[in-house]
Amino acid sequence: MKKNCTLTELAIVIIVIIALEIALSMIFSESYLQGVAEGLLKHKAGLVETATGFKAGSKDCVSELYTLLGLYFTLFVRLMEFICLFMLLRFVLRKDAGALGMDFSKAGKSALFGTIVSAAMGILVFAAAGAYYVLTGENIFRFIGGTYYTGAFPAIAVLIPVAIVGPFIEEVIFRGILYGSIRGITGVWRGIIISALIFSSLHFVNGAGGLAELLQTFVITFTGGVIFAWIYEKSGDILGPYIVHFLGNAALFLLPKIIK
Numbered sequence: 001m002k003k004n005c006t007l008t009e010l011a012i013v014i015i016v017i018i019a020l021e022i023a024l025s026m027i028f029s030e031s032y033l034q035g036v037a038e039g040l041l042k043h044k045a046g047l048v049e050t051a052t053g054f055k056a057g058s059k060d061c062v063s064e065l066y067t068l069l070g071l072y073f074t075l076f077v078r079l080m081e082f083i084c085l086f087m088l089l090r091f092v093l094r095k096d097a098g099a100l101g102m103d104f105s106k107a108g109k110s111a112l113f114g115t116i117v118s119a120a121m122g123i124l125v126f127a128a129a130g131a132y133y134v135l136t137g138e139n140i141f142r143f144i145g146g147t148y149y150t151g152a153f154p155a156i157a158v159l160i161p162v163a164i165v166g167p168f169i170e171e172v173i174f175r176g177i178l179y180g181s182i183r184g185i186t187g188v189w190r191g192i193i194i195s196a197l198i199f200s201s202l203h204f205v206n207g208a209g210g211l212a213e214l215l216q217t218f219v220i221t222f223t224g225g226v227i228f229a230w231i232y233e234k235s236g237d238i239l240g241p242y243i244v245h246f247l248g249n250a251a252l253f254l255l256p257k258i259i260k
Contacts, residue, residue, distance in 0.1 A: 005181035009093055013177060014198070016088060017081055021202060024077045033073065037065050051157065068157065075161035078169040085177060101176020101238035110235035114243030117231055121244070122251070158253050167245035171228065171238040174199045179229045188233055196225030224248070 005013060040048050045056035051068065054061035089095040097103045104110075133139060174195055183191030200222035228241035235241070 004099055004184040005089075005093065005095070005177075007185055010178075010181045010185065012093075013085060013088070013181070016084060017173070017202075020081050020084060021077065024080060028073050028076070033066065033069050037062065037069060040065065051154075071158065071161040075166050075169075078166060078173070081173055082169045085173060089177065099177065099180065100172050101180055101232065102172065104237055104239060106236050107239050110237050110240040111243060113235045114231060114240035117227075117240070118244045118247045121248070125251075155254065159250060162253055163246050163250040167249055168238075168242055170199070171232075171242045171245060174225065175228055175232040175241050176238045179232060183233070192226055192229040192233070195229050196222050199225035199228075 041056050041062070048061060048065060049056050052061045052064035054064060086100065089099050093099075129139075178198060179191055179195035182194050185191075186194065200218050203217055203221040224245070228245060231241040231244055232238060
């Protein structure tokens with residue numbers, strides 16, 4: 001079995017990803033999510049109030065409920081992509097675990113490298129936050145949570161799609177499958193840029209908010225895509241970038257809760 005995809009096979013993989021994104025987005029549309037939210041508010045008002053921390057039917061309650069449903073919708077889309085791509089690569093194209101970025105023969109090295117990079121990035125973030133506080137008197141951690149942060153949800157309800165399961169699936173798809181194959185065709189840095197553009201474009205398409213918020217999402221996810229692909233290149237499997245991705249997303253959610 002060959003490890004990476006050829007250009008034709010890579011084109012098939014990208015078409016499958018795009019087709020699944022479009023199809024699932026059409027099935028689980030905003031009106032569908034609205035119907036689910038209305039059904040929960042009508043029949044499970046007590047559960048919704050417990051989950052959101054707000055009175056059922058209130059504006060804040062509906063907003064929080066949409067946020068949680070959106071997170072799990074995104075997780076479901078990624079899970080369906082992962083299952084379809086796994087079946088395609090393993091049983092149709094006959095690729096080995098390396099084509100998924102899941103050749104963990106050097107897992108210890110990969111985990112150590114991911115941990116070191118995470119620690120270095122954490123130090124830089126706290127240093128920047130400290131400088132920002134000295135200059136402005138503002139605590140930047142109050143603003144970094146974005147849609148990941150809500151004071152009402154139990155932490156695990158958001159950490160599952162945002163930090164634990166979601167990043168693992170994304171690392172398999174975007175670094176293991178896409179970057180690993182694109183790199184074999186274009187070279188390392190072109191592969192990093194192209195895979196990061198695909199990664200950020202899908203976040204951009206599935207994002208919410210105005211143009212400024214969408215552009216901010218694009219820039220942040222593109223930067224993350226470059227960093228994750230570089231770590232994958234250096235570590236050799238998805239474990240390294242997954243650790244950084246997991247800790248980074250967890251920090252986006254937890255830091256606003258911890259540092260008021």
